[in-house]
Amino acid sequence: xxxxxxxxxxxxxxxxxxxxxxxxxxxxxxxxxxxxxxxxxxxxxxxxxxxxxxxxxxxxxxxxxxxxxxxxxxxxxxxxxxxxxxxxxxxxxxxxxxxxxxxxxxxxxxxxxxxxxxxxxxxxxxxxxxxxxxxxxxxxxxxxxxxxxxxxxxxxxxxxxxxxxxxxxxxxxxxxxxxxxxxxxxxxxxxxxxxxxxxxxxxxxxxxxxxxxxxxxx
Ligand code: BG6
Ligand code: MG
Numbered sequence: 001x002x003x004x005x006x007x008x009x010x011x012x013x014x015x016x017x018x019x020x021x022x023x024x025x026x027x028x029x030x031x032x033x034x035x036x037x038x039x040x041x042x043x044x045x046x047x048x049x050x051x052x053x054x055x056x057x058x059x060x061x062x063x064x065x066x067x068x069x070x071x072x073x074x075x076x077x078x079x080x081x082x083x084x085x086x087x088x089x090x091x092x093x094x095x096x097x098x099x100x101x102x103x104x105x106x107x108x109x110x111x112x113x114x115x116x117x118x119x120x121x122x123x124x125x126x127x128x129x130x131x132x133x134x135x136x137x138x139x140x141x142x143x144x145x146x147x148x149x150x151x152x153x154x155x156x157x158x159x160x161x162x163x164x165x166x167x168x169x170x171x172x173x174x175x176x177x178x179x180x181x182x183x184x185x186x187x188x189x190x191x192x193x194x195x196x197x198x199x200x201x202x203x204x205x206x207x208x209x210x211x212x213x214x215x216x217x218x
Contacts (some may be wrong), residue, residue: 002165002186003163003165003166004166005110005166005167005168005186005214005215006110006111006162006166006167007110007111007112007113007135007157007160007162007166007167007168008105008110008111008112008113008167008168008169008170009112009113009114009115009138009153009156009157009160009167009168009169009170009180009185010112010113010114010115010169010170011048011114011115011116011169011170011171011172011173011176012114012116012118012121012124012125012139013047013048013116013118013124013172014047014048014095014172014173014191014192015095015098015170015171015172015190015191015206016094016095016098016114016128016130017089017093017094017095017098017124017128018093018095019086019089019093019118019124020043020047022082022085022086022089023043023046023082024040024043025081025085026078026079026081026082026084026085027043027046027054027058027078028043029078029081030074030077030078030081031058033077034062034074035063036058036059036061036062037061038058038061042057042058042061044192045057046058047172047173047174047175047192048117048147048171048172048173048174048175048176049117049146049147049173049175050117050140050146050147051075051078051079051119051140052071052075053146055071055074055075055078059071079120082120083120083123086120086123086124086127087127089124089127089128090127090128090129091128091129091130093127093128094128094130095205095206096205096206096207097205097206097207097208097209098206100206100207101206101209101211102130102133104211105211108211108215110215111135111136111160111161111162112133112134112135113134113135113136113137113138113156113157113159113160114134114136114137114138114139114156115138115139115152115153115155115156115169116138116139116140116152117139117140117143117146117147117152118139118140119139119140119141120140121137121139121140121141122137122139122141125137135159135160136156136159136160137156137159138152138153138155138156138159139152140152142155143155146175147173147175147176147178147179148175148176148178148179148182149179149182150179150180150182150183150184150185152179153167153169153179153180153183153185154183157183157185164183164184164185165184165185167185167186168185168186168187168188168200168201168214169183169185169186169187169188170187170188170190170206170209171187171188171189171190171193171199172189172190172191172192172193173192173193174192174193174196176193177189177193177196177198177199178198181198186200186201187199187200187201188200188201188202188203188209188214189201189202189203190202190203190204190205190206190209191204191205201214
């Protein structure tokens with residue numbers, strides 16, 4: 001018999017808000033400046049992956065070696081471009097069904113949290129007007145190991161005061177699905193992770209997810 005789901009931990013990028021294109025444009029600008037080939041197919045591999053690990057993936061196509069200091073500079077430069085772009089995010093950039101899902105869970109007395117690798121989580125939540133909407137926020141600023149390590153989700157569960165077995169994670173990245181399972185949580189795969197056969201539940205988007213069924217058919 002499964003434990004009841006008492007808390008839902010949402011990934012942010014690609015689950016609550018559409019920042020994919022901002023990440024892509026910022027990395028693309030940096031990669032073009034360096035003459036490193038980068039396209040949307042490579043960008044898909046960066047989903048859920050930390051900033052420095054994303055850079056390592058991009059550098060697979062580089063024709064020269066970069067020093068640690070150069071890598072730090074490139075990541076910082078990309079982040080500057082990214083932060084510029086996310087200044088124009090608004091609540092209109094919430095992904096379809098995100099607002100309704102949060103309201104429904106709140107009504108049912110389910111605790112809600114963010115579990116994101118992004119160190120820009122506070123800026124993004126403020127831009128989309130959700131800075132006071134979660135019972136806990138665990139993000140890239142508070143962790144040392146990024147997904148697929150479960151650290152960020154375990155921290156979110158702990159902040160909610162819940163055992164992992166009582167938490168459901170919502171993820172769009174395969175690395176996040178792995179992280180949730182490694183942390184002993186169930187996971188709803190949406191978007192890019194809807195096809196992940198390891199996910200406990202799947203839905204094309206939050207709009208298509210039936211939380212009534214998920215919460216009762218545990
Ligand atoms: C994740 C994104 O949420 O955050 C990744 O899916 C991104 O694409 C990662 O690299 C880190 O984000 P940031 O904002 O700290 O550079
Ligand atoms: Mg994501």
